[in-house]
Amino acid sequence: MSTRPALPAGRRPLSIPDLFEMKRNGRKIVMVTAYDYPSALAAEAADVDMVLVGDSGAMTVLGYPSTVPVSVDEMLVLTRATRRGVTHAVLVADLPFGSYEVSDRQAVETAIRFVKEAGVDAVKLERGDESSISRARAIVGAGIPVVGHVGLTPQTATALGGYRAQGRSAQSAVRIARGAVGLQEAGCFCIVFEAVPSALTEELMPLMTVPIIGIGAGPATDGQVLVFHDLLGIREGKGAKFVRRYADLLDAMADGVASYAKEVRSGVFPAAEHGYGIDEAELESFRGSFTR
Ligand code: KIV
Numbered sequence: 001m002s003t004r005p006a007l008p009a010g011r012r013p014l015s016i017p018d019l020f021e022m023k024r025n026g027r028k029i030v031m032v033t034a035y036d037y038p039s040a041l042a043a044e045a046a047d048v049d050m051v052l053v054g055d056s057g058a059m060t061v062l063g064y065p066s067t068v069p070v071s072v073d074e075m076l077v078l079t080r081a082t083r084r085g086v087t088h089a090v091l092v093a094d095l096p097f098g099s100y101e102v103s104d105r106q107a108v109e110t111a112i113r114f115v116k117e118a119g120v121d122a123v124k125l126e127r128g129d130e131s132s133i134s135r136a137r138a139i140v141g142a143g144i145p146v147v148g149h150v151g152l153t154p155q156t157a158t159a160l161g162g163y164r165a166q167g168r169s170a171q172s173a174v175r176i177a178r179g180a181v182g183l184q185e186a187g188c189f190c191i192v193f194e195a196v197p198s199a200l201t202e203e204l205m206p207l208m209t210v211p212i213i214g215i216g217a218g219p220a221t222d223g224q225v226l227v228f229h230d231l232l233g234i235r236e237g238k239g240a241k242f243v244r245r246y247a248d249l250l251d252a253m254a255d256g257v258a259s260y261a262k263e264v265r266s267g268v269f270p271a272a273e274h275g276y277g278i279d280e281a282e283l284e285s286f287r288g289s290f291t292r
Contacts, residue, residue, distance in 0.1 A: 007087045014049055014090050016122070016145055016189050016268040022049065022222070023211045029223025032231070035078045036063045038048035039228050048242050050190075050213070051086050051224060052078045052124065052147075055155070060229040067154045070096045072110060077137025079118035092122045092147050097155040100125055104138035110144075111139045122146060122189070128179015133186045140187035148183030149218065150176050152195035163240070165216070167196040177204055184210050190227060193217035195242065216242030 007013065016231050022029050031050035034040045035057035043051050046277045057078050058070035072095075093114050101109035122145035125132055134144045138256045151166045160166060167173040176196055183191055190211045193201055198218025205212065215220030225245065229235045233248040262271035 001112045013088055014171050016090065016117075019049065019090065019190065020212045023104075029211055029213060031225035032225055033057070033060075033135070033225070033228045034082045035084070035228070036081040037085045037137045040082040043228070044088055045085060048089050048276060050125050051091050052091040053084065053091070053120075054124075054227065055096045058096075060227060066157070068097045070097045072096060072113065076113065076118050079114060079120060083119045089223045090121045092124050093118060093120045095123050097126075100135050101131065103132055106137050108142045110142075111142065111144045111235065111236075115144055124149055124192070126155045128176065128183050130182075133179070133182040136183055137186035146186075147187075147213075148180070148191040149194065150183070150190040150191060150196075151193050152181040160180035163195075165195040165197065167200045172202075173197075173200050176200065177207075180204055180208060180212075184208060193221060195240070206224050216240060 003116060003149050018031055029050060030046075030048045031052055032043050032048050033045075033052045033054040033056055034043045035053060040051060053075065055067040055070050057075070058064040058067045061078065062070060062074065064070060073286075075093060075096050081093075083091060095107070095110055095114070099110040107125070108207065114120045114123050123139065125135055125139075125149035126149045128148060128150040132148070136148060139146050152163065153158065154163065157163050167176045173196075176193075178201075180191055180193070188210060191208070192213050192215065194205075194214075195216040199222065200212060201217045202220045210223040213223045213225050215225045230239045230243040231246050233245045234253070236250065239245070260269065
């Protein structure tokens with residue numbers, strides 16, 4: 001069981017109504033993914049508003065080729081570790097592929113595990129088709145806040161023709177619009193728009209009464225989300241078009257480990273100051289008392 005850790009005096013956890021107030025006041029909502037204690041601490045130190053334990057962790061942290069293979073148990077481990085570091089932001093976890101598609105009952109049971117076993121504030125599910133809308137309604141009905149996700153939905157990227165922008169034809173745009181409105185009507189308190197044309201987002205925003213968080217959806221949304229490893233450069237390659245890299249930590253980490261390896265091999269590390277001392281008399285006594 002993971003519970004919300006103590007907050008410094010005078011600071012209270014953000015709530016879902018706070019996010020609605022930010023939308024009303026035009027204050028941008030900042031969301032970032034995190035998957036463990038240190039990334040949660042970094043997100044909190046940066047004072048973000050929402051932390052998402054994304055199933056992108058399947059790739060960024062667990063090394064799977066896509067988000068599809070990650071299990072509920074694996075996601076729960078990542079989510080509990082993140083919970084231990086998140087004190088202020090609203091904490092959301094992704095329901096992984098296969099954990100909510102079968103039935104409303106399966107969806108509610110999985111969502112309950114994330115609340116009871118990892119202490120999340122909300123869960124997120126992908127797609128805006130009829131079945132996902134039904135799952136969202138069922139989970140909300142069980143008293144658990146839900147974030148929807150439309151546009152590019154990586155769990156079903158194969159069916160969408162790969163990792164590519166969605167909503168670029170009228171038919172695809174209608175599908176996204178129906179999904180967003182349907183998820184909102186089902187009770188989702190927030191919806192992620194991923195990889196959809198900026199102009200389509202602008203068309204949809206007047207219809208959206210809940211906070212909309214964009215990733216590759218242009219500037220018109222109520223907030224933005226990026227994957228921790230993308231924005232900090234803890235990954236190989238350039239990443240998606242919508243990513244801006246604010247640091248190159250993979251290079252910094254590799255340089256650090258390479259310097260360590262070089263110093264071990266050359267005998268520079270450890271130096272005298274990294275060792276522990278022993279009293280000369282104790283050492284002498286040891287020599288006298290230990291025989292092979
Ligand atoms: O899994 C994830 O990181 C996500 C974000 C890209 C929204 O779903």
